[in-house]
Amino acid sequence: MNNFSQRVANLLDKVQSPARYTGNEINVTLKEWKKSDQQIKFALAFPDVYEIGMSYPGLQILYELINRREDSLAARAFAPYPDMKELLEQEDLPLFSLEYWRPLQEFNFIGFSLQYEMSFPTVLQMLRMSDLPLRAAERGEAHPLIIAGGPCVFNPEPLADFLDLVLLGDAEEALPQLLNIYAEERQKGFLKQRFLERAAKLQGIYVPTFFTPHYDDQGLIKEIDGKFAPQVIKSIVKDLNTVDYPLRPLVPSIEVPHERAVIELFRGCLRGCRFCQAGYVYRPVRERDAALLQRHAESIIKNTGYDEVSLMSLSSGDYSLIGELLGNLNCQFTSRRINLSLPSLRVDSYDISLAEEVAKVRRSGLTLAPEAGSQRMRDIINKQVTEEELFTTIATAVRAGYRRVKLYFMIGLPFEEEDDLDGIVEIAQRVVRMGSGGGLQVNISLAGFVPKPHTPFQWFGQNTLEELQQKQQYILNRIKYNKRIKLSYHDAKVSRIEGVLARGDRRLGTALEYLVHKGAYLDSWDEYFDYNLWDEAISESGLDADFYAVRQRGFDEILPWNHLLSGVSKDYLLQEWYAAASEKTTPDCRFASCVDCGICPTLECNVVFSKPMTQGGGAK
Amino acid sequence: MRYWVRFGKLGLQRYISHRDMHRMVGRIALRAGLPIAYSQGFNPYLRISFSNPLELGIESRGEYLDLILTDYMPAEEILTRLRENAPAGMDFAAIREIPLRSPKLPAFLTGAGYRTDYAVQLAGILCQMWSKDHIAMEKKTKKGLAVINVRSLMHDLLITEGQHINIVLSSGQEGNLKISELSALIASQAHSQNIEEHIWIKTESYGLRDGLWLNPYQILEKEGDFWQEK
Numbered sequence: 001m002n003n004f005s006q007r008v009a010n011l012l013d014k015v016q017s018p019a020r021y022t023g024n025e026i027n028v029t030l031k032e033w034k035k036s037d038q039q040i041k042f043a044l045a046f047p048d049v050y051e052i053g054m055s056y057p058g059l060q061i062l063y064e065l066i067n068r069r070e071d072s073l074a075a076r077a078f079a080p081y082p083d084m085k086e087l088l089e090q091e092d093l094p095l096f097s098l099e100y101w102r103p104l105q106e107f108n109f110i111g112f113s114l115q116y117e118m119s120f121p122t123v124l125q126m127l128r129m130s131d132l133p134l135r136a137a138e139r140g141e142a143h144p145l146i147i148a149g150g151p152c153v154f155n156p157e158p159l160a161d162f163l164d165l166v167l168l169g170d171a172e173e174a175l176p177q178l179l180n181i182y183a184e185e186r187q188k189g190f191l192k193q194r195f196l197e198r199a200a201k202l203q204g205i206y207v208p209t210f211f212t213p214h215y216d217d218q219g220l221i222k223e224i225d226g227k228f229a230p231q232v233i234k235s236i237v238k239d240l241n242t243v244d245y246p247l248r249p250l251v252p253s254i255e256v257p258h259e260r261a262v263i264e265l266f267r268g269c270l271r272g273c274r275f276c277q278a279g280y281v282y283r284p285v286r287e288r289d290a291a292l293l294q295r296h297a298e299s300i301i302k303n304t305g306y307d308e309v310s311l312m313s314l315s316s317g318d319y320s321l322i323g324e325l326l327g328n329l330n331c332q333f334t335s336r337r338i339n340l341s342l343p344s345l346r347v348d349s350y351d352i353s354l355a356e357e358v359a360k361v362r363r364s365g366l367t368l369a370p371e372a373g374s375q376r377m378r379d380i381i382n383k384q385v386t387e388e389e390l391f392t393t394i395a396t397a398v399r400a401g402y403r404r405v406k407l408y409f410m411i412g413l414p415f416e417e418e419d420d421l422d423g424i425v426e427i428a429q430r431v432v433r434m435g436s437g438g439g440l441q442v443n444i445s446l447a448g449f450v451p452k453p454h455t456p457f458q459w460f461g462q463n464t465l466e467e468l469q470q471k472q473q474y475i476l477n478r479i480k481y482n483k484r485i486k487l488s489y490h491d492a493k494v495s496r497i498e499g500v501l502a503r504g505d506r507r508l509g510t511a512l513e514y515l516v517h518k519g520a521y522l523d524s525w526d527e528y529f530d531y532n533l534w535d536e537a538i539s540e541s542g543l544d545a546d547f548y549a550v551r552q553r554g555f556d557e558i559l560p561w562n563h564l565l566s567g568v569s570k571d572y573l574l575q576e577w578y579a580a581a582s583e584k585t586t587p588d589c590r591f592a593s594c595v596d597c598g599i600c601p602t603l604e605c606n607v608v609f610s611k612p613m614t615q616g617g618g619a620k
Numbered sequence: 621m622r623y624w625v626r627f628g629k630l631g632l633q634r635y636i637s638h639r640d641m642h643r644m645v646g647r648i649a650l651r652a653g654l655p656i657a658y659s660q661g662f663n664p665y666l667r668i669s670f671s672n673p674l675e676l677g678i679e680s681r682g683e684y685l686d687l688i689l690t691d692y693m694p695a696e697e698i699l700t701r702l703r704e705n706a707p708a709g710m711d712f713a714a715i716r717e718i719p720l721r722s723p724k725l726p727a728f729l730t731g732a733g734y735r736t737d738y739a740v741q742l743a744g745i746l747c748q749m750w751s752k753d754h755i756a757m758e759k760k761t762k763k764g765l766a767v768i769n770v771r772s773l774m775h776d777l778l779i780t781e782g783q784h785i786n787i788v789l790s791s792g793q794e795g796n797l798k799i800s801e802l803s804a805l806i807a808s809q810a811h812s813q814n815i816e817e818h819i820w821i822k823t824e825s826y827g828l829r830d831g832l833w834l835n836p837y838q839i840l841e842k843e844g845d846f847w848q849e850k
């Protein structure tokens with residue numbers, strides 16, 4: 001063991017859950033660590049701790065995608081727990097990868113998955129812990145290239161000055177193409193600028209340094225100047241059946257929130273809920289064939305020893321062959337004591353017979369997301385669920401033995417009125433009464449609405465901190481005496497900061513740097529989030545949080561993500577905004593005619609449905 | 621069919637907790653395609669159990685797991701499959717078939733053997749400790765801190781000059797002394813002298829029979845026939 005490894009090993013006895021840093025899990029890939037020129041070394045850095053990162057299925061996809069190549073290796077790095085972070089700083093040790101225990105500086109790429117805005121400071125801390133200059137402009141030829149992906153990169157602008165590259169959309173085609181170019185450039189004698197210029201020509205690759213925002217004297221964006229091209233459009237895998245899926249995923253050695261075989265039914269969602277960014281940026285829906293999914297499930301179970309298969313997608317009940325697939329998976333697995341789980345079920349597609357296929361012995365709780373308390377509000381957000389559907393579903397679930405119901409709602413939605421908040425209370429009270437003999441526990445979760453880029457609500461001014469807090473109190477006061485209702489809500493201060501970052505621009509980079517120098521870390525955790533520090537960071541940078549979060553944007557305003565295209569047209573989003581204002585709903589184009597959102601013609605793609613079960617090899 | 625498999629928890633696997641290791645071994649067994657039996661009842665679990673938990677951070681070559689299969693499989697094949705499906709550091713080393721009604725491992729494995737490299741100073745301190753009847757140590761119990769005589773939990777000191785120092789410590793419900801606790805005691809007994817850190821590795825799990833510490837396979841040989849008849 002070399003000296004660096006020895007020093008790391010010495011720390012392991014001093015921290016909690018040292019297995020967070022040791023790797024060596026079932027299905028780990030370890031290759032020979034070759035001299036730089038002969039191998040592309042890619043660090044997959046997740047800006048949160050091991051347990052959170054290992055629950056993220058995308059990590060497995062990227063890990064296998066890169067390791068499958070002969071010329072590359074992928075190693076993981078997670079944000080160390082605060083106890084380890086402190087020790088690393090004391091011992092003057094940089095952040096190291098789980099595989100190989102190498103400092104991240106020794107990698108050619110460090111890729112961050114941006115799943116939520118509150119992870120942004122942690123990204124920068126991890127760069128700092130790796131002894132790397134934070135700003136892209138300060139990094140030279142010898143430094144690793146910093147790349148980011150994930151949902152938040154549809155507006156990565158607050159981090160833009162710190163990133164060399166951004167990958168928008170699906171990675172399965174864009175990432176290999178990027179690595180091919182990297183390998184070629186290295187053959188010639190690597191020059192970062194030349195590499196970035198070639199990379200920028202790939203669909204889905206955004207090089208922030210090639211775009212310059214200019215501001216007018218009111219602080220609004222005048223234009224975003226693209227050096228080589230005016231815009232970047234996301235990368236898309238048109239047919240998921242043609243790309244590989246990780247059949248040997250890493251099995252965490254320590255307990256993590258989600259430990260199960262995950263099969264990905266489809267990407268995208270076309271329901272058109274107006275608040276949901278994923279529903280817009282991952283269009284269109286592209287399903288995998290059911291027969292293929294069954295084979296995936298079988299392989300993963302064989303390769304992991306898991307006792308649960310999870311059917312993952314944005315709305316699994318919408319999978320065109322969900323009944324058949326579940327039936328077949330049941331046949332395949334129940335006798336082997338392997339459970340099935342269906343997260344992300346919509347209220348209206350929730351067929352209780354589905355639930356019965358799924359739920360085995362552990363009938364824990366039913367989770368549904370009506371999101372809004374009144375039909376009017378649900379129409380405004382285009383979440384097409386009626387109260388009858390909601391209560392029928394719950395009633396059936398109760399009869400089937402469910403004893404806990406969790407309902408997700410948002411407050412602070414556009415055009416919200418007091419009646420809508422009363423609606424939340426009424427639904428909660430009515431659900432409680434449905435439990436015969438008082439046996440039903442109802443959990444209500446309230447989230448403060450954060451308007452997101454690339455959605456019809458992207459121009460909407462977020463509720464102020466006070467408004468959100470008042471609304472939380474309003475609802476709390478009306479249900480606190482009911483013992484059967486448990487209310488939980490996110491800290492409105494976090495919602496506000498998310499509101500700033502989600503639709504922020506590059507100027508926020510200064511605030512992020514300030515935060516990092518003051519030690520901000522793991523801000524997505526309640527115990528580490530320090531609102532006052534954020535407030536200070538924003539004002540010290542000469543910025544105004546309300547400008548980003550609360551201000552209603554002009555429809556003609558150039559938004560900070562104007563140069564980044566999801567494929568859905570701005571006209572469509574605006575049309576949806578007006579529909580919301582008129583309380584009109586828009587159907588799902590899979591079950592109605594085309595709604596003209598623009599995605600299919602712009603990206604030359606289509607909705608893809610699974611082939612029928614009798615084709616493609618049948619059930620087994 | 622029931623078996624005892626001896627395995628090592630080596631290298632970085634020493635940082636996996638007992639609970640996590642339990643889950644990992646379950647997965648290894650399922651990956652290996654072993655027909656493991658499940659318990660009855662509403663929440664069936666795999667019938668895999670272990671000897672007493674090993675302290676986190678200690679390597680061991682002498683851990684045992686007890687598993688029950690529903691179908692016959694030759695013992696050697698079970699071992700091979702486990703080995704093929706285990707991550708680095710989980711070293712499945714030996715297997716014996718045992719009668720179905722054998723006792724549970726923790727019940728009779730009341731000792732753990734440890735070894736470290738020989739060092740003059742350490743040997744001296746241990747000899748001194750072994751010569752005493754009574755060594756007090758504070759230990760946390762359910763009722764709070766209690767002072768116990770840990771000398772009674774220390775057994776069988778064997779020093780091979782120039783090579784190794786071996787000891788056996790009590791393990792389990794009836795009395796348990798962790799190797800880290802012993803190291804702390806050694807450090808305190810060293811008084812003013814600076815004592816180097818010693819790395820202990822667990823060598824074996826033992827049960828006491830007629831004054832001798834025997835490993836599970838040895839006990840099986842002695843008593844297996846009686847278990848059959850129960």
